[in-house]
Amino acid sequence: MAGRSASVPSPFTSIRLILLLVVGVAMGSESDSKIDIGKEWEKELRLPRDVVPIHYDLLLHPHLHNDTFYGEVNIVVKTTKPTSHLWLHVKHLNVIATKIYRGKVARGSETDKESLEVEEAFEYPLHEFWVLKTKEEIPPGVYTLAFEFTGSLKNGIKGFYASSYRDSLGNTRKLATSKFQPTHARWTFPCFDEPSFKSTFKVALVRPSSKYSALSNMNQLSEEEGVPMDGFTTVHFNESVPMVTYLACFIVSDFAHLQGQLHEETGQVVRVFAPENKIEDGRYALDIGINITRYFEEYFDIPFPLPKLDHIAIPDFLGGAMEHWALITYREPFLLYNPETSSMGDKQRVATIVSHELAHHWFGNLMTLEWWDDLWLNEGFASYIEYKGVAQYETDWDMDTVFLADDLQRILRQDAGLTSHPIVQVVNNPDEITELFDSITYAKVGASLLRMLEFFMGPEDFRLGISRFLKRFAYKNAVTSDLWNDLTQEWKRKEDGLNLSLIMDTWTRQMGYPTLNVRDDGDHYVITQERFILNPNDTFDPNESPFMYRWEVPLNYKTSIEDHEDEILWLHLSDESLKIEKPEGCEWIKLNVNQKGYYRVNYPEDMWRRFAELLVDNHTALSAGDRSNLVDDAFALAEAGKLSYEIPLHMTKYLKYESHYVPWRAAYVNFADISSKTYTLPFFGDLRSYLSRLAEPILNELGWDVREEEGLIKRLLRSHGIHLACRNGHKGCLEEASKRLKAWITNPEESIHPDIEKAIFRYGMMEAGDQKTWDALWTRYLQEENSQKQRRLLYGLGFTREPWLLHRYLHYLKNTSLVRDHDFLPTLQSLCLNPVATGIVWDFFRSEWNYLVGRFTLNERILGRTVPVITQDFITPFQLKSMERFFADNPEAGAGARARETAMESVRNNIHWVRSHAPVEKMRIWGYSLFSLAFIGIVVESTERMAQEDFLDGTTDRRGFGWHNNYNYYNQQAGGYGYGHGYNPYGSYGAGGYPGGYVEIKDLGRLLNICVAVLPA
């Protein structure tokens, strides 16, 4: 659970707090004399249910010249019990008038007749409340709360905020825009800022009369020029459908737009807004957006309810996009697509994000979760359904297989530690709520578990259940169990005894997932389950979980003889095992066909070997999804100590025949992870040489020149192949990257295809990253207007090997006129992919902590998530200590509390991994004597223990764990590897120390050696 923390107040807030304090002191004696009965607002973080908002009548006037705004709001509320105190949310606002009226009173038509006397109104900052006390107790009924307020457009890029861009003439143009989810509507107007309150909104926005337009969720009703003053126009919008505060959106900009129609009959207009010089890049989003909206209308069997639908590219935007009802805001590169400047990955991202935000219009906007602890209802569904939206438009993208690479396998890694969390979470304060918007919630339940649910229900029953649920809760709020009820109603092939609610609770109310262990008893395949834990040393108490860390597991399978993909079997949490009859002559059984299930599968070792052989002989005997699944499971099981690394390494040999991106991606991610843990270790060179040779067939087959007619799968594979080869020192690859970068720098006419631009910037910079190259790239960045290209340039700049250039880069990054707020943290994170930069970034992050918190606030989850990214390659106890020390010195983590825990766990796992697999250093010095001592068991044992203790308390140095592993190695040797057939990566060392070859490490290095030998040179 995250600790509560107040974010750092802006200067504006501080002044206001001081004023409040002064007033408080003046009023002190009077307040103290009153008997304190209640102060309910101090007891609960959540608003009471006996005051319910019905309608907002809101005016906002952004002052673009000085980054402030003025606002008025009348909120009609219904109270259900007598009271003299009412409170609602306010933060970062200067409330200048607080009034209350009897009945429903429109803004601007208030009269004294309805007015009730307000005795006092004050802020309770701890709970972000504004409290109003009436002179007399008021009976239950309908009232209007009226506020006048001012605020700043410069509280970071949240709430109502200012953004800017350069037009084609190079002039800076400003706009005001908003982003409220989850708790930032209260930064813009006093409101009941919780998801269970749905109200109608009548909005008026003031814009400069010339060139500017105003946008909100609804279509424009009318406008008054010269109101409230010359040069300005007040725009009035139609009253909205009932919606929650976080979906409201207000934008005043001078953007251009493209326009299409959802349906001719209904006249519903779809528009894409962007700066005029980029508006043509909105064409793809417009087309796919209209198509997907129509598809979702059919899929959910519910028409899109609002009269218009806008998508808008915002120059400064934290996060990817936000599903504001009918006014979807996007970070610019996630909406705009231009085949000349965008990569295939960019296009895929635009398609999936547009689809995701549109899916929210049904999941989340029409039906809204009751409270944030069911956030997955919102994010989970959108993250799964987005694939369906894209797949029916981009039919050759193989989206269901791509899902494995982009969501499922990624999240299986994250959810395998002890610091993960169940997706159903209890959250209360704003930091906890913000923190919940992490990838476990988004992708895991939303996507992976729902995909599994659809698999066991069948796609049509699943669709009918969802549709029923959405119709029942349209314009209302729901909780998880409501969804289970509706799905159960439509689950036609449900067998007796199955309970959907129980099945899903085992997946949503405990963290993690199982491994299914397969055993061959001669006549049957016997399947059992156990919790999968990445670190073999971690222990856990099953009693922590209501289900003892056991799951209701649906599964399908195919064998070497038969295909049972569509047959659903169940391994229940109370079952000891599940038996599947083994057909005559059957060689293997592959469970979890196309990886529909959210679990891993471990096979008997000889079956793993058969899979490895099968893949080499005829890899198309299994689908791309299954191939990818086997590779990913094998690596994960090896990491968890459940399988020898020999298996996944042998398995990857088949990749020289693989032409599908998704299995490659599984290998790529796992190798990248191993590389990041071993890049300081002696056998790293062998790993690199293996990987660079593995990637060679992709380079040879696909080359560097992108052909537009190639599909997504091929194009993603090319860029991965180049990354894999260059990253691992492939000479030809690095030379080519460096050559292309130089040509591009010297000749402005030279272009690099966007698909391979990232690779060329990165590896070209690594190869030729001197000051001249760096400065040339930086100058290009400063001149660049295209945000996708800007991102790639910022990324590439981080790969120089010159420490002083990296230091200077960090200095440049802090300059907000050079690098946008939203690019700062992602660039800091990508810098850590450069091993030379990691230490520099970690020093920077710690020494500039106060600056970072001041700039982004502790409530910014991306700041929190930067910690695990910086430290992901840490492998020593000293590095772990440096983290512990920093966290102890700066205990307030805000929305980054869990990220810190995850980071520590992951470094502890790395340390353990290195202990188990890392080789000996200083062999020449220590090798011979240790070799002799190894035969004296007692010495080995006691030294082993000593080294281990040293290691664990972090006092030993790198040589220390060299010793430790050295002994480990000999112990291992006694267990059976034998000395003779190892190899000696340090030819010269071996000669000096002892006779014969030397197996460098327990497992990994030896096998790499075999792999290197097997692959053609």
Ligand SMILES: [Zn+2]
């Ligand atoms: Zn979402």
